[in-house]
Amino acid sequence: MTLDLELIAMALPLLATGALVTIKLAAVGVGVGLPLGLGLALLRLAPNRLLAGLGDGYAGLFRGTPMLVQLFILYYGLAEVPVIRQTPALWWFFRDALFCAGLAVVLNTTAYTSEIFRTALRAIPQGQIEAALAVGMRPWTLLTRIRLPLAFRNALPVYASEAITVVKETSLASTITVLEITGQAKRLMSQTFGILEIFALASLFYLVINLACLGAFAVLERRQARGMRP
Amino acid sequence: MQHALRLLNLRKSFGPVTVFDGIDLAVAPGEVVSLIGASGSGKSTMLRCINFLEMPDSGTVEVFDKGLSVEAGGMTRGQLHQIREIRKITGMVFQNFNLWPHRTALGNVTEALIHVLGQDAPQARDTAMAALEKVGMAGFANRYPAQLSGGQQQRVGIARVLAMRPRVMLFDEATSALDPELVGEVLKVLRLLAQEGNTILQVTHEMRFAREVSDRMVFLSQGRILQDAPPEELFTNPADEAVKRFLSGTH
Ligand SMILES: Nc1ncnc2c1ncn2[C@@H]1O[C@H](COP(=O)(O)OP(=O)(O)OP(=O)(O)O)[C@@H](O)[C@H]1O
Ligand SMILES: [Mg+2]
Numbered sequence: 213m214t215l216d217l218e219l220i221a222m223a224l225p226l227l228a229t230g231a232l233v234t235i236k237l238a239a240v241g242v243g244v245g246l247p248l249g250l251g252l253a254l255l256r257l258a259p260n261r262l263l264a265g266l267g268d269g270y271a272g273l274f275r276g277t278p279m280l281v282q283l284f285i286l287y288y289g290l291a292e293v294p295v296i297r298q299t300p301a302l303w304w305f306f307r308d309a310l311f312c313a314g315l316a317v318v319l320n321t322t323a324y325t326s327e328i329f330r331t332a333l334r335a336i337p338q339g340q341i342e343a344a345l346a347v348g349m350r351p352w353t354l355l356t357r358i359r360l361p362l363a364f365r366n367a368l369p370v371y372a373s374e375a376i377t378v379v380k381e382t383s384l385a386s387t388i389t390v391l392e393i394t395g396q397a398k399r400l401m402s403q404t405f406g407i408l409e410i411f412a413l414a415s416l417f418y419l420v421i422n423l424a425c426l427g428a429f430a431v432l433e434r435r436q437a438r439g440m441r442p
Numbered sequence: 443m444q445h446a447l448r449l450l451n452l453r454k455s456f457g458p459v460t461v462f463d464g465i466d467l468a469v470a471p472g473e474v475v476s477l478i479g480a481s482g483s484g485k486s487t488m489l490r491c492i493n494f495l496e497m498p499d500s501g502t503v504e505v506f507d508k509g510l511s512v513e514a515g516g517m518t519r520g521q522l523h524q525i526r527e528i529r530k531i532t533g534m535v536f537q538n539f540n541l542w543p544h545r546t547a548l549g550n551v552t553e554a555l556i557h558v559l560g561q562d563a564p565q566a567r568d569t570a571m572a573a574l575e576k577v578g579m580a581g582f583a584n585r586y587p588a589q590l591s592g593g594q595q596q597r598v599g600i601a602r603v604l605a606m607r608p609r610v611m612l613f614d615e616a617t618s619a620l621d622p623e624l625v626g627e628v629l630k631v632l633r634l635l636a637q638e639g640n641t642i643l644q645v646t647h648e649m650r651f652a653r654e655v656s657d658r659m660v661f662l663s664q665g666r667i668l669q670d671a672p673p674e675e676l677f678t679n680p681a682d683e684a685v686k687r688f689l690s691g692t693h
Contacts, residue, residue, distance in 0.1 A: 339540035342495050343599075347554035347606060348529035357557055361544050436544075 219406045223397075223413055230396035231417045233310070234382050237392060238421070241317040241378040246371075248318065249325020250360070256330050267326065274323035279316060280384050287312040287388040313385035321378050328374060332367035333359060365436050372429035376422040383418075393417050445504060446471040446641040447492065447610050452501035454487055461487045462665030464501070469610070474642045476652040476673075479662035480688060485645040488662070489612045492643070493532045494525045505532055506609050530558065533603030537615040539595040541587040547574060547598045548583040551605050559606065573605035574598070577631045593624030600631055611635065613644035649689070653677060661685045 256267035274282070287309055296302045305311050336359060344358045386395035397414040401407050447469040454461045461484040469475050477485045490496035492503055494510075502511040508531060510524040541550050551570035555561045561569065574580045577597040587595050596616060603611060616632060617625045629651055636642055636655040646652050652659060653673040661669040661676065661684075669681040680686040 337540075339536060339538050340542055343534075343536065343540035343542070343602075344554075346493050346495060346529055346532075346534040347602070348526045348558045349554065350526065350558075353557045357553060358542060362542070365544060 216406050216409060219404055219409055220413065222404075223400050223406075223410055226396045226400060227393055227410075227413055227417055230391055230393040230414075231421065233385075233390065233392040233395075234379065234417070235421060237310075237314055237317055237382040237385060237390075238375075238379045240314045241321045241382070242375050244318045245321035245325055245378070248322040250329050252322055252326035253329035253333060254355075256326060257333060271323045271326050274320050275327070279320050279381055280387060282319065283313065283316045283384055283388055286316055309385070309388045309390045312388060313382070313390050316384075317378060317382060320381065321374060324374050324377070325371065328367050328370050329363055332363040332370075335366050336362045368429065368433050368436060372426060372433075375429065376425055379422055379425060380418065444471065444506070445469065446473065446506060447643060448502070448504040449488075449492070450502040450504075452488070452491060452503070453499045454484075454491055454496065455499060460665060465665065465667065467660065467667065467670075469641060469643055471609075471641055472639045473657045474636045474640075474655050475644070476656040476659045477643065477645045477662055478647075478649070478652065478659055478688070483662045484665050485662055486614050489534070489614050489643065489645060492610075492612060493529050493534055495534075503528065530606070531609045532612055533606055533608030533610075534612045535596070535599050535603055535614065535616045537618050539587070539592070539599045539619070541595055541598055541602075543587050546584050546586055547579060547590065547601075550587070550598055551602045554602070555605055569605050570601070573601040576604060576634075577601045578627070591624060592620045593627045596620065596628050597631055600628070600635075604635075609641060611640055611642045611644075613642065613646070615645050615647060618647060661688065663688075 252267050252270065256264050256271065258264045258267070286306065290296050290306045296306055305315075340358065340362065341354065344354045349357070382392055383394040385392055386398055389395070391399065393414050397410050400410045404410070445468045447467075449465060449467045452465045453463055455463075465488065467488075477488065479485055487496055491498045491501075492505070494503070498512050500512055502509060504510075505528050508524065508527045510521060510528060512521075541547075542553065545553060548567070548570055551573055552563070552566040555566035555569055556563060571580060571583065574583055577600050579594060579597050579601060582590060582594060582598075585594075587598070590598065596619075600616070613632065617628050620628060625648070629648065632642075632644075633651070633655055644652075656673050658670060659673050659676045660667055661682075663682075663684050669676055669685050671679075671681070676685065677689060680689060
């Protein structure tokens with residue numbers, strides 16, 4: 213097989229446009245999903261049984277159902293609900309495939325992120341918390357100065373995996389007409405016969421994004437590990 | 443005379459296990475008091491009730507002019523505030539140091555100065571460096587806990603407490619987790635603090651050290667104080683068979 217340069221020249225700009233959409237979706241997933249996931253982790257650790265139960269329920273629901281099905285519900289399913297069609301703000305949102313995809317990504321990664329940080333928060337040795345309480349720290353100070361920094365250090369390697377999972381999951385958005393990398397590749401596939409080339413190129417785009425992402429996390433990790441190794 | 447620390451009718455149980463059922467203890471300003479007793483006799487629990495790391499079932503804790511009486515039932519906002527006030531003027535040194543691993547030695551000491559006492563960074567730094575100097579750790583200010591030996595970590599733990607200028611210091615077996623050759627350097631710091639007139643309530647298994655620095659030694663057994671006396675009296679004239687057995691066992 214020879215490389216079809218003409219095909220590649222045609223595909224590259226389209227896939228690059230798709231990559232921008234992929235990056236946007238993933239950035240929203242990490243940017244919104246990380247704080248929400250942290251919040252959900254804290255909720256799930258709340259002493260209040262009802263609040264913790266609600267948090268657990270949310271995490272269970274989104275971890276226990278496929279994201280593809282969630283996407284279809286958000287984009288195709290909700291469009292059939294009269295209240296949503298009749299409320300301008302809701303309809304403006306749910307009519308848009310990109311918004312629905314972004315929402316699905318956020319809802320999902322929030323659930324997984326909460327699991328990661330719940331574990332990390334619980335792994336903090338009780339003595340380190342007691343040392344903070346014993347000097348008179350308020351709960352908020354304890355959280356921001358001690359618990360969160362320590363949880364981040366514990367969670368970072370696992371969260372890096374979650375972040376690249378988010379990047380890969382955005383490809384599902386192609387099933388609801390969003391033209392991210394996979395969406396563009398599918399469109400190109402129907403116009404040409406270089407299926408292998410096109411998807412190999414698409415893979416390359418994902419790979420570059422994810423390697424950059426992993427690299428960024430590795431730098432963060434190295435910085436945070438400073439001094440923490442024996 | 444004003445007490446530095448006073449416990450009145452303190453009760454504490456863990457489920458079915460009663461640790462103590464109405465204990466009273468008073469410590470005068472500048473006094474050094476050592477709590478001794480067999481494993482499980484409730485020494486740590488008593489110390490932890492003073493700064494409310496453990497919530498007493500009932501009773502009163504007074505540290506200088508800050509006091510709190512606990513009765514059955516939940517905590518109110520005002521009581522939580524009182525607890526923090528007591529914690530600010532008591533300093534606790536832990537058996538396992540409990541330094542924060544993400545902060546340097548200096549960071550461990552400045553943390554509460556800045557975020558609890560509200561000092562600005564340069565002031566906190568000066569206070570912290572002075573405290574680290576005092577425990578002989580100024581040269582290690584920028585090391586992380588993982589880069590320090592146990593004895594060094596514990597000295598940072600002591601500096602962290604010292605910098606807060608606590609009015610009562612609580613030491614829970616500050617040297618028990620240390621390798622024997624590291625115990626000395628920490629005892630040296632503790633001895634200095636005792637000689638400087640700090641009010642100290644310590645749990646210790648170092649009988650020789652306790653005898654040397656204590657004004658009083660308090661023997662705890664099954665949640666009761668069996669003897670409360672100056673060291674010489676306790677060693678020469680144990681009030682109870684249990685005290686005698688304990689002392690002979692630790693020599
Ligand atoms: N968190 C807890 N939950 C249940 N029981 C506890 C708890 N902490 C302590 N206890 C029990 O309370 C009793 C007193 O324990 P404490 O740790 O105060 O003893 P101690 O005198 O400090 O012993 P040691 O010399 O071994 O440190 C023991 O019977 C212990 O098992
Ligand atoms: Mg103990």
